[in-house]
Amino acid sequence: MGLNMGVNLGGLLMKNPVTTASGTFAAGREYNDFVDVSALGAVTTKGVSLHGWAGNDTPRIAETPSGMLNSIGLQNPGVKHLMDVDIPWLNDQGATIIVNVSGHSFDEYLAVVDELEQACVHAYEINISCPNVDAGGMTLGTDPACVEAIVKKIREATKRPLIVKLTPNVTSITDIAKAAEAGGADAISLINTLLGMSIDAERMQPTMARVVGGLSGPCVKPVALRMVWECHQAISLPILGMGGIMNGIDAVEFMLAGATAIAVGTANFVNPCATQDVINGIADFCERHGVRDVNELIGALKC
Amino acid sequence: MPLINEQARIIENECVGPRLYLMVLQAPRIAESIEPGQFVHVKIPGMADHILRRPFSVYATNPATKTIDILYQTVGYGTDFMTTLTADEGALSEVEVLGPVGRCWMPPEHTQRALLVGGGVGAAPLYMLAEQLVETRVHTDVILGAQTEQALVCRGRYEVLLSAGTTDQVAPLCSTDDGSFGRAGFATSLVAEALEAAGQAGKQYDYVAVCGPEPLMRAVADLCADAGVYCEVSMERRMACGIGACLSCVVETTEGKLRACVDGPIFEATKVVW
Numbered sequence: 001m002g003l004n005m006g007v008n009l010g011g012l013l014m015k016n017p018v019t020t021a022s023g024t025f026a027a028g029r030e031y032n033d034f035v036d037v038s039a040l041g042a043v044t045t046k047g048v049s050l051h052g053w054a055g056n057d058t059p060r061i062a063e064t065p066s067g068m069l070n071s072i073g074l075q076n077p078g079v080k081h082l083m084d085v086d087i088p089w090l091n092d093q094g095a096t097i098i099v100n101v102s103g104h105s106f107d108e109y110l111a112v113v114d115e116l117e118q119a120c121v122h123a124y125e126i127n128i129s130c131p132n133v134d135a136g137g138m139t140l141g142t143d144p145a146c147v148e149a150i151v152k153k154i155r156e157a158t159k160r161p162l163i164v165k166l167t168p169n170v171t172s173i174t175d176i177a178k179a180a181e182a183g184g185a186d187a188i189s190l191i192n193t194l195l196g197m198s199i200d201a202e203r204m205q206p207t208m209a210r211v212v213g214g215l216s217g218p219c220v221k222p223v224a225l226r227m228v229w230e231c232h233q234a235i236s237l238p239i240l241g242m243g244g245i246m247n248g249i250d251a252v253e254f255m256l257a258g259a260t261a262i263a264v265g266t267a268n269f270v271n272p273c274a275t276q277d278v279i280n281g282i283a284d285f286c287e288r289h290g291v292r293d294v295n296e297l298i299g300a301l302k303c
Numbered sequence: 304m305p306l307i308n309e310q311a312r313i314i315e316n317e318c319v320g321p322r323l324y325l326m327v328l329q330a331p332r333i334a335e336s337i338e339p340g341q342f343v344h345v346k347i348p349g350m351a352d353h354i355l356r357r358p359f360s361v362y363a364t365n366p367a368t369k370t371i372d373i374l375y376q377t378v379g380y381g382t383d384f385m386t387t388l389t390a391d392e393g394a395l396s397e398v399e400v401l402g403p404v405g406r407c408w409m410p411p412e413h414t415q416r417a418l419l420v421g422g423g424v425g426a427a428p429l430y431m432l433a434e435q436l437v438e439t440r441v442h443t444d445v446i447l448g449a450q451t452e453q454a455l456v457c458r459g460r461y462e463v464l465l466s467a468g469t470t471d472q473v474a475p476l477c478s479t480d481d482g483s484f485g486r487a488g489f490a491t492s493l494v495a496e497a498l499e500a501a502g503q504a505g506k507q508y509d510y511v512a513v514c515g516p517e518p519l520m521r522a523v524a525d526l527c528a529d530a531g532v533y534c535e536v537s538m539e540r541r542m543a544c545g546i547g548a549c550l551s552c553v554v555e556t557t558e559g560k561l562r563a564c565v566d567g568p569i570f571e572a573t574k575v576v577w
Contacts, residue, residue: 026548030565033306046550054560059541061551063381066352068543075550075560217354269543270346270354272308272401 003286004293005279007041009261010186010238011161012123014041014096017255017294018279021216021242021265022047022100022125022165023072025275027086028093034272038094039279041261045086047102047127050111052078056132057209062198067217067244068266069196071132071210074102079115087119097121098163104135106150113157123160125240126151126185129167129192131214138192141167144179151183163240166190166227168220173227174234181235188231189240189263191224217266218244225257232258232299246274248281255282255297304403306546307332311400313390314370320456322377323424324386325362331369333402337361339431340537340569343371343402344545349395350384356401357381358542358564360428360514363460371400374427374456404545406569408432411533414509416442416501420494420523422515423449426457428537429514433464444497444508445475448490448519452483490515491522498530508532512569517577524572534572538563 005016019042020028027045028037037043055075062069076082082099090097099121103109113124128141128150140146151164164180166173168191180188193214198207224243231239241259245251246267254262267274286294311330319325333343344356362372377383388395410417410432417436419429426447436443445465449455461475476493477485486493494511501507507530513523514537527534540552540563547565554563555576561567 024544024549030544030546030548034308046548055550055553058551058553060553061541061543061549063353063355066354068355070543070549070551072550075553266354266543269545269549270356272306272544272546 002292003283004295005283007260007295008238009161009240010163012042012096012098012187014261016041016279017261017282018251018275019044019098019240019261019263020268020275021263022127024265024268027082027090028095029086029089031268031272035276037090040095040275042096042098042122043090044098044100044125044263045082046076047074047100047130048076048079048082048112049074049102049104050079050108050115052076052081059208062207062213064196064198064215065219067215067219069198069208069213069215070193071208071213073132073210074130074137079112083115083119087121091120098123098125100125100127100165102127102130102136104133106153108136109150110153110157113154117158121160123163124154124158125163125165125189126154127165129165131167131169131193131195131212132210138167138169141176142170144175147176147179148183151180151185155184161186163187163189165192167192168223168227169195174230177231177235181237185237187238187240187260188235189242190231191220191227191243194220194223216244218246220244221250225253228254228259229257229301245278246270248278248285251278251282252285252297255294256299256301258299260298304336306401306404307336308399308401309333310397313388313396313398314368315390316386316388318386319374320454321451323454323456324375324377326373326375326385327370328373328398328400329368329370330400333400334364334369334371335366337364337371337403338407339435340408340428341403341405342568343373343400344404344542346399347381347385347388348398349388350381353381355543356545358545360537362427362430364431374424376424401545404564406565406567408512408535408569410436410441410510410512414441416506416508417510417512418444418446418494418497418508420446420490420511420513420515420519421448421457422490422519423454425515425537429512430457430460432512433461437464437467446490446493446497447475448478448515450480452479455479455484490519491526494523495526498526498532502530513537521577524575527572535569536572536575537568538570538575539568
């Protein structure tokens with residue numbers, strides 16, 4: 001009783017620490033029969049570009065041990081559609097909204113943010129980490145100088161909370177995190193998917209049309225936890241942690257490692273009620289451990 | 304209809320043909336609301352390291368027992384494991400079923416003559432449509448193709464249904480790849496003949512529904528386009544969420560990439576870019 005679940009993610013006030021991993025929840029409407037989106041800490045929408053992107057060819061996914069690979073390629077109908085259709089719906093539901101912003105170039109990221117400044121959204125997550133597009137995406141997110149430069153430009157374009165989503169496909173995650181901090185980010189989110197590959201030996205062919213894709217699900221959780229923990233020690237920004245969170249205990253592990261908030265991704269595909277189940281699981285953990293404020297968990301790992 | 308995610312008890316799970324199994328699930332809420340052509344997204348218990356659900360068409364429903372029938376073919380680890388589930392093994396006797404998902408078969412209004420074409424396990428997702436058409440006194444012909452006679456596992460049910468109906472065809476026309484039953488070869492030639500005969504008799508079909516391997520669906524779609532007959536196909540893709548969010552299962556169409564799960568699985572054939 002009397003448990004405070006609210007957290008502050010770099011200026012974004014969330015009623016609980018749970019949001020959705022971009023691309024796994026669309027803009028929430030598809031989950032409406034299972035989840036009250038206004039009960040989530042925030043809804044993070046599918047990555048949006050200036051004009052629509054068609055995405056990659058199929059097959060776009062492959063099941064892998066304790067996880068999956070995807071190479072969707074950021075298929076989306078463009079920022080105008082998001083603003084005309086999805087954001088009004090989320091506003092009507094009373095949801096807190098984080099928009100995941102994608103682009104093929106610096107200018108495109110800026111143009112998307114410019115458009116979104118007119119919309120009622122609460123924060124931006126800048127996707128410089130998608131492994132499934134040829135230009136922009138991960139190619140921007142692996143070079144610290146590039147990361148600092150793009151974050152600085154977007155920082156000048158908005159006063160809203162700016163979350164920068166990092167790719168794990170780098171030698172030093174902390175160098176990238178520091179670059180995002182230096183550029184003026186309010187928070188970082190990690191991890192995006194790990195670049196991987198799957199082969200159908202019988203056919204002697206790759207399992208997915210684009211050959212490589214992003215690995216997600218429980219199999220990536222140890223990598224994600226390690227990276228959250230390293231970043232928590234290296235920078236002072238709050239962290240939105242994600243990577244294989246399937247239940248409340250997984251979420252608590254990320255908070256202990258240093259995450260202020262967490263995102264549920266692949267679990268949504270397995271259990272459409274996963275987000276609400278994770279919120280309940282965190283609350284249950286707090287009650288069992290006599291924790292009155294969920295913020296007490298952040299970085300509370302006893303090493 | 305709202306989507307439902309319910310625990311379903313396995314009533315039956317039996318081998319009915321080569322690599323073919325029939326699973327009967329007690330899923331009361333889905334059984335009463337599912338429409339012909341829709342599917343269910345199933346979480347199979349006991350496979351901790353295979354986390355994704357699997358989509359399955361529904362073959363038939365039984366309102367009295369509140370059950371749905373799923374005809375499935377073993378194609379990999381998941382479906383192989385499914386064959387080991389039984390009605391009486393505790394946690395492994397229940398599966399989590401999400402549904403009903405997707406766009407159903409939509410014959411044009413005032414359809415008087417329909418032709419249903421099922422290839423392999425594709426015969427199953429047409430059965431509820433056949434029931435609906437026969438019930439509404441639509442003249443319904445059925446063509447089924449399979450590799451062998453043993454694989455024509457839906458033939459019996461169609462025979463019972465058609466012989467009780469108003470149509471002059473009392474059994475499905477069949478083809479087998481090995482010639483062990485019916486016409487030797489693919490179902491496509493039977494479809495071509497049926498369309499031609501109907502056209503010549505001045506009684507062309509108003510509607511053709513086809514489900515099966517993509518080459519079959521494409522060939523039938525082409526035949527229908529040539530004959531000017533409205534045709535629908537049932538598309539299959541690898542899926543993750545199964546409810547329209549993840550964009551894994553898209554189908555190339557004249558309207559761009561559409562989701563097989565919720566924009567389909569049933570598509571107007573002329574929309575599909577093969």
